[in-house]
Amino acid sequence: MTEPTSKGPATGPRVGRRGLLLGATSLVASRLGMPYIGNAAAAEPIKIGMIWAKTGSIVDQAEYLAQGGMLALEQRNNMLLGRPAEIVWLDEPNPQGAQQSAERLVGEQKVVGMVGGALSSFALAISSVAKKAKIPYVAANAATGDLTGKSCNKYTFRLQPPVDVHARILAPYCASIGKKWYLLTASYAFGQDIKRAFTDYITANGGTVVGADEVPVGTPDYSSFILKIRAAKPDVVIGGIAASDLTTFLKQWNELGMKGKIPFAEISVGNTDLWGVGPEAADGLYTITWWYKNPDNSPEEQAMAAAYQKKYNRPAADKAWMGWLGMKSLLDSIEMAKSTEPAAIVQALEAWKYRRGDMDIGYRDFDHQMTGRLLVAGIHPKITDKWDYFDVKAELPKTPDDVAKAFGTKAESACKMDSL
Amino acid sequence: MLDMILSQAVNGLVLGFLYVLIAIGLSIIFGMLGIVNFAHGAFFAVGAYLAYALGKEFGWWAALAAPLLTGAIGVVVEMVLIRHLYGKEPLLGLILTFALALLAEAVLRLIFGGAPVPFAAPKFLAGFVEYGPILITKYRLFVLVTTALVLVLFWAFLAYTPYGRIIRAGSRDPEMVGLLGINLPIVFTGVFGIGCLLAGLGGMLAAPLWTITPSMAAGAIMPAFVIVTIGGLGSFLGAIVAGLLVGITTAMTIQFQPEWSGAAMYVLMAAILLIRPRGLFGERWERFE
Numbered sequence: 001m002t003e004p005t006s007k008g009p010a011t012g013p014r015v016g017r018r019g020l021l022l023g024a025t026s027l028v029a030s031r032l033g034m035p036y037i038g039n040a041a042a043a044e045p046i047k048i049g050m051i052w053a054k055t056g057s058i059v060d061q062a063e064y065l066a067q068g069g070m071l072a073l074e075q076r077n078n079m080l081l082g083r084p085a086e087i088v089w090l091d092e093p094n095p096q097g098a099q100q101s102a103e104r105l106v107g108e109q110k111v112v113g114m115v116g117g118a119l120s121s122f123a124l125a126i127s128s129v130a131k132k133a134k135i136p137y138v139a140a141n142a143a144t145g146d147l148t149g150k151s152c153n154k155y156t157f158r159l160q161p162p163v164d165v166h167a168r169i170l171a172p173y174c175a176s177i178g179k180k181w182y183l184l185t186a187s188y189a190f191g192q193d194i195k196r197a198f199t200d201y202i203t204a205n206g207g208t209v210v211g212a213d214e215v216p217v218g219t220p221d222y223s224s225f226i227l228k229i230r231a232a233k234p235d236v237v238i239g240g241i242a243a244s245d246l247t248t249f250l251k252q253w254n255e256l257g258m259k260g261k262i263p264f265a266e267i268s269v270g271n272t273d274l275w276g277v278g279p280e281a282a283d284g285l286y287t288i289t290w291w292y293k294n295p296d297n298s299p300e301e302q303a304m305a306a307a308y309q310k311k312y313n314r315p316a317a318d319k320a321w322m323g324w325l326g327m328k329s330l331l332d333s334i335e336m337a338k339s340t341e342p343a344a345i346v347q348a349l350e351a352w353k354y355r356r357g358d359m360d361i362g363y364r365d366f367d368h369q370m371t372g373r374l375l376v377a378g379i380h381p382k383i384t385d386k387w388d389y390f391d392v393k394a395e396l397p398k399t400p401d402d403v404a405k406a407f408g409t410k411a412e413s414a415c416k417m418d419s420l
Numbered sequence: 421m422l423d424m425i426l427s428q429a430v431n432g433l434v435l436g437f438l439y440v441l442i443a444i445g446l447s448i449i450f451g452m453l454g455i456v457n458f459a460h461g462a463f464f465a466v467g468a469y470l471a472y473a474l475g476k477e478f479g480w481w482a483a484l485a486a487p488l489l490t491g492a493i494g495v496v497v498e499m500v501l502i503r504h505l506y507g508k509e510p511l512l513g514l515i516l517t518f519a520l521a522l523l524a525e526a527v528l529r530l531i532f533g534g535a536p537v538p539f540a541a542p543k544f545l546a547g548f549v550e551y552g553p554i555l556i557t558k559y560r561l562f563v564l565v566t567t568a569l570v571l572v573l574f575w576a577f578l579a580y581t582p583y584g585r586i587i588r589a590g591s592r593d594p595e596m597v598g599l600l601g602i603n604l605p606i607v608f609t610g611v612f613g614i615g616c617l618l619a620g621l622g623g624m625l626a627a628p629l630w631t632i633t634p635s636m637a638a639g640a641i642m643p644a645f646v647i648v649t650i651g652g653l654g655s656f657l658g659a660i661v662a663g664l665l666v667g668i669t670t671a672m673t674i675q676f677q678p679e680w681s682g683a684a685m686y687v688l689m690a691a692i693l694l695i696r697p698r699g700l701f702g703e704r705w706e707r708f709e
Contacts, residue, residue: 218638224670244633280538
């Protein structure tokens, strides 16, 4: 019988001095070092993409939209799911630029969601990227019907009521003034939707369109258009021009002596459009989405308006609210989903609700359109506060049922929603 | 219909005169200094904002100082930045002035915010006048008369004063002017200042009509470039004729084919350049050949 010898071949694990040291070091590293490595991963900020114009004709509104969005994150102390969160803001100089920014946000910045698209054409471009990349996207300002209509998709959500809803609310007011309408609309999706919606309404209600002009974006001089309107002698002029273009038009409308002579009406106007016009020239009948002085604003909205006033030393414009609510809905949904997975965020966005007055507002599951009320407003006869131009006449539709009716049913929707 | 066409033509003239004011400055800066000034629209915006700020603080008459202040800013910009570009690669000038335009927009946004600011014409220029079928507002008439007066004065300055002769000679052969003992750097500074003053005047006159925003320069610089190209680079008369042509063409397109109004001036430019590549009054300049 042979005694086993310590020099025989090893059949089990051999632990030498070096191995022991290595093991001990690893153990120490796992106990001490790994938590730090783990924390470093957890501390990686969650990135939210924001695409609002930094240049171009819509930049004036975009500033407020962006400030509202950033405020929404600041109100959470820049934290999401217990991790730091940050907004990456890129420009949208034109539809192609908006699309490229969206691609950069997804590809380079690895954002978990996007908010933006100040003009309808920009929002449609971003939406196509969201669909392809499967990243949740909230269009907080664009009003074209296509976004939640025939171009809808599972990853795109829209806050602004579409043109048709605005038109259903404003058109009866315009028809009560007179039934000969002149349409002056921008030559892109937003303006073309307005032209169609108001033409359909007035022709179905026994009126006529006595003239219709499509105006290029960034037109500096409207006097030639105004001369045509003057010659056509309509009862009402329906506008469909946005942001600084509207401001320019109203200044020249007043300058050519048309203020008060022929009523002017337009949907989805922003505070900033009127602030630039000045008290002398401000005129018109409008639909607006939110007003900082509305006594029916929710406590959260009042807190947002106060925080905005404190930070920027001016009232929160409607666009600030839209930027804030669009971002808030996305951030709330990420918290609800307890995840940054796109599919989970989309499902949370579909379930997200927000209390305003007597109704819960949220995105409808069948077309991802947010429903809610609109304000119909004229202009104060005498403006004494440089921020307060709107003379709010009504908040419509009155009942939740009427709201649902104004936004149309699933059967009426052109949206064929795809799947995740 | 004839009434309408006449009205539109007069209206187009006013727009054209405003464009001329902006384009003339661009044209003389290029003609004299050889700099394609992308920041010219920014001086137009600065003129509008200065008119707003001065008018708000001291009343409308103070706004009239806006063009002078814009010219003074132009002088400083020339002395600090532009003069380093003379005789250098043209691309450098393009890049620097483009950067300057972006910087000016950002500074305006920082000071005045991104939202448009209101500015109205003075009360004594409110209302309009009608001559038969032609309707024109008092303010536009004021713009028309002021611009025409400034252009005549500027032409007289160039044609009949020794300073004007130096500028004209310097634009063709700066070396020879320098050899004659004339302090050319001061002349260059003066020319750049005058160009900016004219852009500032355009901005001040446009302020009650256009939207005053930091991005308003874009609405001015493109027509100005089109006008300078149509008229011929560096040509005073060319800029005037081209400006009026662009104004009237735009107004007429609005009357008959409104959706084409934004493209009308570019089509006009393409048509003229096809027939005469140097522009209507463009000459062969040895300096730029």
